[in-house]
Amino acid sequence: MFTGELGRSVFGATVFTFVFALGVPWIGSTIFYILGLNYGCCTSTIAFFATCFLALLIFAVFPRGRLNPKDKAVLITGCDSGFGPLLAKQLHALGMHVFAGCLLKDKGGEGAKHLMKIQSSRFHVLQLDVTNDSEIKMAVQYIGMHIPPNQDGLWGIVNNAGASAFGEIEWSSIDLYKKVAEVNLWGVIRCTQACLPLIRRAKGRVVNMASGFGRMIAGSRSVYGITKWAVEGFSDCLRYEMRRWGVKVSIIEPGNYIAGTSIFTEDGVKKLGDSMWEKMPDNVKEDYGKKLFDLRVAEMQTYCSKGMDDLRPVLNAYEDALLSRIPLIRYQPMEAYWTIRSFVFTHFPSFI
Template identity: 40%
Template sequence: MTFILYTFIALLTAIIAYKIFRYSTNGKIQATDKFVLVTGCDSGFGRLTALKLDQLGCYVFAGCLTQRGIDGLRKIATKRLHPFMLDITNAEDIARAVQIVTQTLPDDQGLWGIVNNAGVSGSGLIEWVPIERYKKVTEVNLFGSVAITTAFLPLVKKSRGRIVNIGSILGRISTAGCSAYSISKYGLMAFSDALRREMKYFGVTVHTVEPGYFRTNMICGGALERETLQLYNNLDDQTKKFYSEEYVNKLLEDIRIYVQQASSDLNLVAETVADALLSTRPDYHYLIGFESKLMALIALLPTSWSDYLFSQFFTIPLPAENNL
């Protein structure tokens, strides 16, 4: 026990010393000659990140899924920001994006950064979520990011630049009701680890940003409630009867509370992405928000401990007693 305690203290001291050293020696690289691609810029983290990088002086290629997203950025951004249509699951869109970026870059310059932000929600109980939904969430959140990265990797290698993947704390620990989303984010974390180790030999660094609970369009405006109701309404009669409308109403109430408690300061994520791209000593992993750091600690606990904590503090409603 004494050895374990001393080892823990030594590790904690080393971590604190490293953090002090990093922040005392950290600086910023010049942003005004850097070209960065950001996906999912219609709203939320992607939009704010694109605008933040534009504000800092970067040239930004902002991939949007809708014309409305493009028009919104054009109204408030400088000429350094170039919004264009990009569906990261569409091979033709990706090829066109590579052409746009290649033609815009100076002949002697590569792409400094990729920010893989585009993603979709994937909530719902495992018994409720059809396999097609699992495939769709993974296609966007994981394979879309893989496709973007591999397509633009030669340009990033040319500049010995950086890749920033927007993950989630749910890519470290999976909670009830989020299996599809967690699967996609676990996969993105695994991809990031492998990519980081492969790209080290080319001078390219890979960083993950792992937000906790933030009030993005994926969960706001009744989005989560609508998604939950749609899943329930598509169930067969027997499964509906097992859970009951009373159960669904309680679940919707819990979702509303969760959304209200989520942070509205999305700029924290944009600022973190900027640090990952422009810091002289960027971290490999960024945990954003108290709940993100807390969940990361819970993920390190023995399974029986973490399961107990989830059963006490991260609960979901139970079906009617007569069905248990």
């Protein structure tokens, strides 16, 4: 549930333990008392489940063993910007063979050019558009020819490439839904399927980037959110299927890292907003009005400078998922507010 960073995990454990071991039993006992029922059973029952919950949190915090990263090979998609290039350099520094997939390598993208300056036989920058079957095929063939001879196969794939968008459902065209899903969902499936034969040989890891919005959702984020819910389902199914092969599958569910990754910029939000308004049906424009639309765009622009700018919690979650002897199924590198909100959305009645 947590990234393994002790401070935030202990804080979360303390908050949840206080709420569930003290607050909820007190409320439950009060209700039982009013109803004239045996409220001692309520306290004992909830305290038991709170203890179990705390045990799970402790499991996420304490060390779970670590594998030797030396010469293990990993493919990382989406290395043009954001988490990708930082993770590629972090894993390379550990002694791993890194295949960094970049969308814009062949077009002289700045991210790819920066990574290509790393002079190492263990670092490879690949042209990789996760929506392009032929590029995926060529990348996997290249990886197969460059896996270290002392390794059985590809140790891991990190499906990090992603796209985002915003806009209420009636404002968003089907083409926009398809464009984002092509990267966030079908790209994950394409790359995973292509790499699985190599990963199964190594009994390795699949690490998929989902989102906090894969466990909860907010208005105006359906285009992005549905792809992350789908990645969650795909990853869970893959985890069940890969058990027989010794392959472990983990999901990363970050909080808000817009400020740190610049996945949204004010200019980008404005450009998407202009395109959205232009393609919107006239009756929808009339019903919502330009004033409300502009207000939503302006709100989204304010988010461009918000969120966490320290990307280390996500990078460390990726690393733990690849190299822990007992990786977590889900990692939530997010602020405490979003962790609590995610728990409430996941476990409490839907009307909340």
